[in-house]
Amino acid sequence: MFRYLMSRFAGMLAVMLIVAVLVFLLTRLAPGDPAALMLGDQATAEDVARLRAQYGLDQPLPLQFVYWLGEVLQGNLGQSIFLQQPVTAALAERAEPTFFLTLFSVAIASLIGIPCGVVSAVWRGRALDQAFTGVAMLGASIPSFWFGLILIQFFSVKLGWFPVAGYGDPDVPLAERLWHLVLPACVLGILNSALIIRFTRASMLDVLGEDYVRTARAMGHAERVVVLRHALRNALIPIITVIGLTAALLIGGAVVTETVFGLPGVGNLVVSAVLRRDYPVIQGALLAIAAVYVLINLLIDLLYRVADPRVRF
Amino acid sequence: MAAAASASVSSPGLGLALRKLFRRKVVLAGAVALVVLVLLALFAPFASPYDPSALKVLERLRGPSALHWFGTDEFGRDIFTRVVVGARYSLTIGALTVLIATVAGTLLGLCAGYFRRLDTPIMRVVDAMMAFPDILLAIALMAMLGASLFNVVLALAIVYTPRIARIVRASTLVVRELLFVEAARALGVSTARILFRHILLNTLSPILVQATFIFAYAILAEAGLSFLGVGVPPEIPTWGTMVAAGQQFADQAFWVVLYPGLAIVIAALSLQMVGDGLRDMLDPRLRKSL
Numbered sequence: 001m002f003r004y005l006m007s008r009f010a011g012m013l014a015v016m017l018i019v020a021v022l023v024f025l026l027t028r029l030a031p032g033d034p035a036a037l038m039l040g041d042q043a044t045a046e047d048v049a050r051l052r053a054q055y056g057l058d059q060p061l062p063l064q065f066v067y068w069l070g071e072v073l074q075g076n077l078g079q080s081i082f083l084q085q086p087v088t089a090a091l092a093e094r095a096e097p098t099f100f101l102t103l104f105s106v107a108i109a110s111l112i113g114i115p116c117g118v119v120s121a122v123w124r125g126r127a128l129d130q131a132f133t134g135v136a137m138l139g140a141s142i143p144s145f146w147f148g149l150i151l152i153q154f155f156s157v158k159l160g161w162f163p164v165a166g167y168g169d170p171d172v173p174l175a176e177r178l179w180h181l182v183l184p185a186c187v188l189g190i191l192n193s194a195l196i197i198r199f200t201r202a203s204m205l206d207v208l209g210e211d212y213v214r215t216a217r218a219m220g221h222a223e224r225v226v227v228l229r230h231a232l233r234n235a236l237i238p239i240i241t242v243i244g245l246t247a248a249l250l251i252g253g254a255v256v257t258e259t260v261f262g263l264p265g266v267g268n269l270v271v272s273a274v275l276r277r278d279y280p281v282i283q284g285a286l287l288a289i290a291a292v293y294v295l296i297n298l299l300i301d302l303l304y305r306v307a308d309p310r311v312r313f
Numbered sequence: 314m315a316a317a318a319s320a321s322v323s324s325p326g327l328g329l330a331l332r333k334l335f336r337r338k339v340v341l342a343g344a345v346a347l348v349v350l351v352l353l354a355l356f357a358p359f360a361s362p363y364d365p366s367a368l369k370v371l372e373r374l375r376g377p378s379a380l381h382w383f384g385t386d387e388f389g390r391d392i393f394t395r396v397v398v399g400a401r402y403s404l405t406i407g408a409l410t411v412l413i414a415t416v417a418g419t420l421l422g423l424c425a426g427y428f429r430r431l432d433t434p435i436m437r438v439v440d441a442m443m444a445f446p447d448i449l450l451a452i453a454l455m456a457m458l459g460a461s462l463f464n465v466v467l468a469l470a471i472v473y474t475p476r477i478a479r480i481v482r483a484s485t486l487v488v489r490e491l492l493f494v495e496a497a498r499a500l501g502v503s504t505a506r507i508l509f510r511h512i513l514l515n516t517l518s519p520i521l522v523q524a525t526f527i528f529a530y531a532i533l534a535e536a537g538l539s540f541l542g543v544g545v546p547p548e549i550p551t552w553g554t555m556v557a558a559g560q561q562f563a564d565q566a567f568w569v570v571l572y573p574g575l576a577i578v579i580a581a582l583s584l585q586m587v588g589d590g591l592r593d594m595l596d597p598r599l600r601k602s603l
Contacts, residue, residue, distance in 0.1 A: 018441035023453075030457040134339070137589065141581035143533055145540045146556055146574035149563055157564055253446030256537045270449065271541050274456040286453055290444040 008301065012294055019290045020072070024065050026286070027279040077284035082276050087284035090269060097167050098265035101181050101188070101258070102250045108189025109196055110243055116193070117200020117239075121208060122227055124201075132197060139194035148187045148260035155183060165262030184261040188254055192246050199242040203235040210234075237307055241300050248296040252289035334594050343586025350580055354400035363391035365398040365550060377568055384568040386559060392568065395550045396576050402551040403532055403580065406466055410531040411524050413470035418477025419520060423508050425478065426485025436482065439475040447472050447530070448537055455543045465544050469534055473527045480523050484516035491515075518595035525588030529581040536577050552577045 036048050052058045056067055071078070077087035116136075120129040156164045168177040207213065208231050216230045217223075255267030262268075266285060273281035335341040357365075368388045375385040383392035425435040442450065454468035488494060489512065497507050532552075538544030539553030540560075547554050552573040559569030 014437055015440045015444060018437055019444055022438075022441055026453055026457050137585050138578070138582055141529065141533070141578050141585060143536050143540075143553075143556075143574060143577050145537060146570065146577065149556070149560060149570050149574075153563055153567055249446045251446075252449040255446075255448055255452065256541060259541055267449070270452060271543070274452055274543055277456065282453060282456055286445065286449070289446070289449060290441075293444045293446075 004305075005302075008298060012298055015294055016291060019294070020069060020287065021065070023283050023286045023290070024068060027283050028061060028064070030277075030279070072287065077287070078280035080273075080281045081278045082273075083278070083281070087280050090281060091266065091285060091288055094264055094266045094269045097177075097181065097263045098251060098254065098258070098267065100178060101185055101254055101263065101265060102247055104178075104181055104185035105188035105192060105250055105254070106243060106247045108185055109193040109246060112190065112193035113196025114200050114239065117197045118204055118227065118232060120197065120201040121204030124205065129201075133201075136194040136197040139191050142191055144187055144191055144257045145260045147191060148184065148257055151183050151187060152261070165260075167263050180261070180263070184254075184257050184263060187257055187260075188250060192250070195246060196239065196242055200235070200239050203238045204231060207231045207235040237304060240307075241304060244296055244300040244303075248293045251292055252285075330594065334590050337590055337593070339586050340590030340593075343583035343590070346579055346583035347587060350400055350576075350583070351404065353397050354404050357394075357397045357401055361391060361394040361397060363394040365390060365394045376566070383572040384566065386555075386569050387562050387566075392555075392572050395555060396552070396572055399550045399552045399555055399573060400576065400580075402462075402545070402549060403535060403553070403577070406462070406469075406535045406545075406551065407528050407531040407580075409466045410469040410473065410535075411528045413466065414473040414527060415477055415520060415524050417470065418474040419481050419513070419516075421474065421478040422481025422483075422516075423485055423512065426482040427489055427504075427508060427512065432482075435478070439478050442472075442475045443479075448534060451534055451538055452541065452543055455538060460543055460546055462545050462549060465535055465538060468538075469531050472534070473531065476527065477520065477523060480519050481516055484519055485512055488512045488515045518591075522588055522592045522595060525584055525591060529584035529588070532577060532580050532584075552580075 036043060039047055039051060049058075056064055059067070068078075075088065077091070079085075080087055080090055083090050116132045120132045123129050152164055156162045162183050163180050167180045208227075210231075213226060213231055216226045221230070252267060252270070254265065255271055257263075258265040258267040259271055266289065270282060270285045272278075273285065335344065367390065369385075369390070370388065377384040383396060386392055386395070421435055421439070425432045425439075445453070451468045451472045454471055455464060458464035458468060494507060494511055497511055502511075535544060535551060536553030536556065539547075539551055540557040542557065545551050545554055547558060555573035556570045556577075559566075559573070562569050
């Protein structure tokens with residue numbers, strides 16, 4: 001167990017180091033001098049040179065990387081060029097909507113995905129199975145921004161049930177802020193349920209063929225008990241993995257949906273930073289999102305091993 | 314004589330494969346929709362009497378009618394015409410992305426799977442790249458490259474290369490250990506020939522299946538990037554830029570965003586249907602569980 005943990009941890013560190021290199025190179029290889037960009041069009045050559053020296057941009061690239069990494073490891077992601085605040089503060093401010101949006105979306109996706117997947121597996125090949133498989137494929141083919149625009153048009157503009165966009169100020173009650181997340185969470189939940197349907201179906205089909213399911217049937221248990229208590233419980237482990245992965249991907253992958261609904265989340269922060277070429281923010285946000293992804297992956301893996309004693313270390 | 318013999322051997326094989334592939338009605342429907350889209354894109358100038366970029370302000374935001382099947386946009390341009398022209402751009406972007414990602418991913422995957430020393434370095438970078446959500450990595454790459462048609466293709470190709478690399482590596486690891494590869498090595502066949510002749514040919518099915526899905530994802534991702542304003546410049550009519558431009562008129566003229574979006578759905582859906590059919594046909598083991 002300990003050896004396994006250590007090797008997983010080392011692998012994670014290696015991946016994060018490469019992620020850091022990629023993120024660093026991504027912004028340093030971009031055309032245009034960050035110093036000139038920060039100062040604007042009126043800057044003189046001396047101003048630019050002074051700022052370059054101040055930020056260490058005149059140093060060789062590997063040295064810049066080591067310096068940057070040292071700061072990152074101390075929790076300093078740098079200063080935003082446009083927001084007049086540290087990148088960590090900007091990220092912290094944007095974390096709330098993204099966190100709750102991810103939570104709601106994953107909940108909706110699971111509530112749709114698991115029952116549909118179970119039904120598909122039990123009535124495999126029948127009309128309902130084919131319908132769900134088709135719907136899953138359709139879900140994976142709809143652009144989230146387009147689906148969002150349709151839902152806004154119908155539920156917000158026509159029916160007036162939900163706010164058209166935005167999140168509400170920090171001083172309004174949490175419930176009111178969360179109300180803003182219902183439609184975007186539906187968009188992400190419905191579209192991302194496709195993967196969970198597929199996995200649940202596959203996992204259930206595997207388990208339904210097992211000997212202990214046949215034994216349960218032979219013992220005269222009702223089919224409902226066999227499916228829900230004996231089969232689903234054992235099929236849940238791979239399903240939980242997919243749910244975790246969906247959550248991990250949504251944290252940064254909800255960019256487009258956040259933009260359509262005008263939610264001030266992490267994804268929105270990245271897009272506005274890209275449009276303004278605010279490199280420290282792009283760097284910091286990418287690094288944070290990748291770190292969360294890698295961490296969630298590790299947690300899923302550990303959970304998998306704790307939940308299923310059959311998985312050997 | 315030899316040519317005739319080989320033709321009679323290969324063509325029933327292909328016919329049989331196609332019949333097997335299209336036995337499922339869904340797969341056939343997807344293939345037909347794809348062919349229609351490609352034909353429309355190829356013959357775009359003949360598909361409609363309108364000029365896709367001619368401005369007619371008097372005709373702006375007209376609803377769908379016999380004259381304008383999908384209505385007109387904020388500049389009075391015929392939306393059907395623009396959706397058809399958009400098919401050219403969107404499908405080309407998707408196809409080029411798949412092509413570049415497949416070639417690059419296959420080379421990387423073959424090297425990682427065959428040469429033990431290259432395995433860890435290549436796969437660590439692949440893992441690191443896959444730690445970013447697709448769309449986010451694409452956005453970050455676009456920030457570096459700058460918004461243009463070619464850069465969208467390049468960015469998306471970089472994003473999807475690791476997926477292909479992973480699959481090719483996994484198959485290579487299996488095929489590498491098979492007897493016929495060992496036999497080829499014993500016969501003194503060159504490494505390049507073993508890689509491209511013997512191993513690559515045996516990993517083609519999973520590559521083909523994955524490429525179909527990536528085609529669909531690339532079309533969706535291009536639309537997303539263009540919608541965010543970091544993709545294709547707005548003056549080029551892709552399906553994504555059309556929805557993005559129409560967004561502010563959605564309240565008064567919903568067809569402006571409806572039809573280009575539907576085109577995206579149809580293209581992505583039919584590609585995934587065909588991909589699903591290919592997977593079924595090429596990998597009978599999967600059919601049992603999926």
